[in-house]
Amino acid sequence: MSAVPYPREKSIALLTDMLRIRRLEEKAAxxxxxxxxRGFLHLYIGEEAVAAGCMPAIAAGDNVVATxxxxxxxxxxxxxxxxxxxxxxxxxxxxSRGRGGSMHLFDAARRFYGGNAIVAGGLPLATGLAxxxxxxxxxxxxxxxxxxxxxxxxxxxxxxxxxxxxxxxVAFFCENNLYAMGTxxxxxxxxxxxxxxxxxxxxxxxxxxxxxVVATHDAATKACAHVRSGAGPMFVExxxxxxxxxxxxxxxxxxxxxxxxxxxxxxxxxxxxxxxxAQDHLSEAQFLDIDARVMREVDEAAALAxxxxxxxxxxxxxxxxxx
Amino acid sequence: MTVTYREALRLGLREALAADxxxxxxxxxxxxxxxxxxxxxxxLEEFGPERVRDTPLSELAFVGAGVGAALGGMRxxxxxxxxxxxxxxxxxxxxxxxxxRHMSGGQVSVPLVIRTSSGAGRQxxxxxxxxxxxxxxxxPGIKVVAAATIDDAHGMLGAALAEPDPVIVFEYPALFExxxxxxAGKVDIAKARVRRxxxxxxLITYGASLPKALKAAEELDGEVVDLRVLRPLDTQTIxxxxxxxxxxxxxxxxxxxxxxxxxxxxxxxxxxxxxxxxPVARVCSEEVPMPYARHLEEAALPQPEKIVAxxxxxxx
Numbered sequence: 312m313s314a315v316p317y318p319r320e321k322s323i324a325l326l327t328d329m330l331r332i333r334r335l336e337e338k339a340a341x342x343x344x345x346x347x348x349r350g351f352l353h354l355y356i357g358e359e360a361v362a363a364g365c366m367p368a369i370a371a372g373d374n375v376v377a378t379x380x381x382x383x384x385x386x387x388x389x390x391x392x393x394x395x396x397x398x399x400x401x402x403x404x405x406x407s408r409g410r411g412g413s414m415h416l417f418d419a420a421r422r423f424y425g426g427n428a429i430v431a432g433g434l435p436l437a438t439g440l441a442x443x444x445x446x447x448x449x450x451x452x453x454x455x456x457x458x459x460x461x462x463x464x465x466x467x468x469x470x471x472x473x474x475x476x477x478x479x480x481v482a483f484f485c486e487n488n489l490y491a492m493g494t495x496x497x498x499x500x501x502x503x504x505x506x507x508x509x510x511x512x513x514x515x516x517x518x519x520x521x522x523x524v525v526a527t528h529d530a531a532t533k534a535c536a537h538v539r540s541g542a543g544p545m546f547v548e549x550x551x552x553x554x555x556x557x558x559x560x561x562x563x564x565x566x567x568x569x570x571x572x573x574x575x576x577x578x579x580x581x582x583x584x585x586x587x588x589a590q591d592h593l594s595e596a597q598f599l600d601i602d603a604r605v606m607r608e609v610d611e612a613a614a615l616a617x618x619x620x621x622x623x624x625x626x627x628x629x630x631x632x633x634x
Numbered sequence: 635m636t637v638t639y640r641e642a643l644r645l646g647l648r649e650a651l652a653a654d655x656x657x658x659x660x661x662x663x664x665x666x667x668x669x670x671x672x673x674x675x676x677x678l679e680e681f682g683p684e685r686v687r688d689t690p691l692s693e694l695a696f697v698g699a700g701v702g703a704a705l706g707g708m709r710x711x712x713x714x715x716x717x718x719x720x721x722x723x724x725x726x727x728x729x730x731x732x733x734x735r736h737m738s739g740g741q742v743s744v745p746l747v748i749r750t751s752s753g754a755g756r757q758x759x760x761x762x763x764x765x766x767x768x769x770x771x772x773x774p775g776i777k778v779v780a781a782a783t784i785d786d787a788h789g790m791l792g793a794a795l796a797e798p799d800p801v802i803v804f805e806y807p808a809l810f811e812x813x814x815x816x817x818a819g820k821v822d823i824a825k826a827r828v829r830r831x832x833x834x835x836x837l838i839t840y841g842a843s844l845p846k847a848l849k850a851a852e853e854l855d856g857e858v859v860d861l862r863v864l865r866p867l868d869t870q871t872i873x874x875x876x877x878x879x880x881x882x883x884x885x886x887x888x889x890x891x892x893x894x895x896x897x898x899x900x901x902x903x904x905x906x907x908x909x910x911x912x913p914v915a916r917v918c919s920e921e922v923p924m925p926y927a928r929h930l931e932e933a934a935l936p937q938p939e940k941i942v943a944x945x946x947x948x949x950x
Contacts, residue, residue: 408739417738424705429729435695436730439702446708469695630740631774633798
């Protein structure tokens with residue numbers, strides 16, 4: 312067990328961030344069971360170290376593009392938990408006014424461009440956001456999160472080529488949780504080393520342990536610095552695992568239960584907590600205190616969503632066009 | 635000034651690039667080659683490689699990059715060589731360009747302009763000759779326009795760039811050599827236009843079928859309505875003309891089934907039924923992939939004789 316190389320305050324913030332995602336999603340799952348949240352709900356539980364490590368490395372002026380498993384990314388980008396929960400409820404107070412739901416969280420003011428539920432659909436978008444920054448000579452980085460399932464799509468290959476060809480300021484953060492819905496990487500890809508795919512475009516790459524928030528944070532910091540320096544795009548593979556099924560509809564029959572248990576031993580929250588405790592940066596009482604604070608935030612978010620209002624049906628056709 | 639349709643497109647593009655620093659052009663062979671149809675000839679030299687960008691053959695990525703660049707504050711013009719190729723980018727056009735505004739609860743706009751060419755008539759066979767305007771016109775969130783005249787070829791691009799939402803501009807290679815007078819004024823992309831007044835029948839069309847409809851109208855004393863804007867349709871102009879002539883033929887170069895012609899006919903039924911003296915007729919392309927052989931291609935397309943026959947059949 313290696314020591315965490317950060318000041319205590321920074322470590323506690325990372326831990327708190329992971330807990331905020333975990334507790335938000337546990338509550339969302341509970342509310343899904345209660346029928347308050349409908350549609351698809353894709354939980355990130357198990358993968359929290361990726362978003363928690365990356366988000367503090369991304370500047371406020373940068374752009375973020377994410378997938379349909381993006382509750383954690385939106386939350387740590389600064390979208391209020393209540394606005395996320397209200398969105399899952401379909402309420403007007405939601406961050407997309409109830410038009411998007413769990414898969415389409417947006418916050419333009421925080422430069423959070425979704426919430427994209429077409430696998431690899433965010434990559435061309437991120438490439439274009441980066442092109443705009445290049446043309447406007449901004450020092451903005453665009454960070455694009457996507458799962459390993461996306462590497463099978465043409466959009467991945469086309470975007471990687473375009474980004475590298477034009478040296479665009481975009482960081483491609485691949486969250487490899489080993490399963491594209493129910494299909495294991497090895498059952499769908501002839502080349503399972505994702506960095507080799509990126510390297511084929513001449514792109515700089517990094518492969519990191521996605522269960523370790525220190526590793527993810529350091530990698531994201533390095534990648535953002537590389538991109539911001541004007542050296543062109545970078546691809547980072549975060550090797551991670553989701554503990555829950557693909558969505559609430561998924562009976563999870565394609566994975567060995569033992570495999571899930573093995574990965575859970577590497578769970579990002581308890582392993583990081585253990586390291587902090589070992590170096591006296593955290594006590595059990597302090598952990599419980601943080602958790603209690605997070606739970607209060609979650610309860611308040613759920614209460615806000617519950618008390619939220621429904622958009623009047625007369626407004627149904629608004630926001631299809633700007634004018 | 636007398637110019638060709640192609641020159642009008644080029645002038646419009648040049649003016650758009652000159653008018654706004656945020657405007658840039660990207661697509662296959664738009665730069666060094668000078669544009670597949672020579673529309674962007676000279677632009678690379680004039681505006682430089684930053685703003686006139688040759689792309690790889692990656693329609694999905696560069697159209698999607700156009701969406702992203704629009705989100706990022708630019709005013710991209712993305713050229714897709716032909717409408718058949720645009721199908722490779724359909725995901726980004728539908729799932730991102732058209733939906734982002736609504737999905738985000740109105741937080742973002744996508745001021746993207748896609749230029750593409752459509753239609754048959756040059757023996758380019760099945761994969762380079764189709765008309766999918768109606769597919770795009772079916773999608774809420776985007777605007778679709780069709781340039782059938784010199785003024786529209788010149789002005790629609792500028793009008794499209796002034797829109798806050800995605801616009802697809804259809805251009806027609808079959809019309810590229812047509813010549814006409816270019817007027818100085820700007821064009822709108824809101825209204826259909828009566829291109830020829832007449833009394834006996836309304837011929838409603840768009841794009842490359844416009845000259846054919848105008849020719850047929852000579853024989854019929856027909857009134858010709860050029861739809862121009864395919865989404866949202868200007869139903870009012872159609873109904874006003876039908877109220878006058880009491881007969882309508884819709885001419886559409888796309889396949890008949892589930893076509894724009896079907897939509898126009900349905901709207902006349904819904905809102906102009908009691909103004910009609912006869913059922914609405916349609917002249918569309920035959921439901922066959924576009925053949926290569928010249929006589930078969932001609933037979934597959936709407937032609938002035940077919941339009942005249944269809945109008946006669948409903949008593950015009």
